[in-house]
Amino acid sequence: MQNFHGSHTKLNEINYFTAIEKGELTAVKNQLDLGVNINLTDANKRSGILIATDNHHFEMVKLFLNLGADVNIASDEIDNTPIMIASVKGYVDIVRLLIEQSNPDMTILNGYGGTALIPACEKGHVEVVRLLLEQTNVSVNHVNIPGWTALLEAIVLSDGGINQQEIVKLLLEYGANKNIADKNNVLPIEHARENGFTELVHILS
Missing domain, CATH: 1.25.40.20 (Ankyrin repeat-containing domain)
Structure with missing residues (x-):
């Protein structure tokens, strides 16, 4: 039983990151409802909100903020937080959203x-x-x-x-x-x- 649960969780996590990359809001919501941790990070320590920011997916970033995602988890990459990525890439809309709806460090x-x-x-x-x-x-x-x-x-x-x-x-x-x-x-x-x-x-x- 334990093993099945473990592999099932892993599959949910893979589906979760795939859905974020593709910008599929409903699929991301579903995975979070299934118990995937909103602050889960991938192999490069990139959180969901960071990936959504990098892809300039405004609605996805909004979803993460509404659900209380941590905006200050730093990845292993050069531009390592959502506010950093949005600032480097010039995503004014996301910079504004992050400032207004969270507390970027x-x-x-x-x-x-x-x-x-x-x-x-x-x-x-x-x-x-x-x-x-x-x-x-x-x-x-x-x-x-x-x-x-x-x-x-x-x-x-x-x-x-x-x-x-x-x-x-x-x-x-x-x-x-x-x-x-x-x-x-x-x-x-x-x-x-x-x-x-x-x-x-x-x-x-």
Whole structure:
């Protein structure tokens, strides 16, 4: 009896993760009703809500939040929590949902030792950056393993365009320290100058 129960549980878990990947809401609900733990993780320590976020399945994320899923289980991957993935990928709708309906831990760092804010700045996701700064307690001056703040990444790894200009303005407005240099003691304004980002030089002056 024990064995049958064990294999049955395993099958439910496999079906559960398959249903999440396929975005099948009803099937996921059914598996949870059958007793699958909502915070169960796969081989890479990815929880259901994390996979749903990664796949940009808004309704699935909503379902998990409504049923009380833990949003702060970190996977083994570089972008390791739902808020991290949604911020990196620029999923504004999911970032907003996570902030409004749960309590994402903004101190959990990614594989580069950075907060969710840093890659969002690098990738030019203006609205995500705005939400994180306005509605979470994310550290604006956190320095990651490569030695970069959100402000440095918004300049060094960008094209200096309109989105980046908007992001740099937002960062400064929310207390970004423009005197934190990188590991080679190069300041944000010097990077902007070197890259020929005249608008950013102007904003940082």
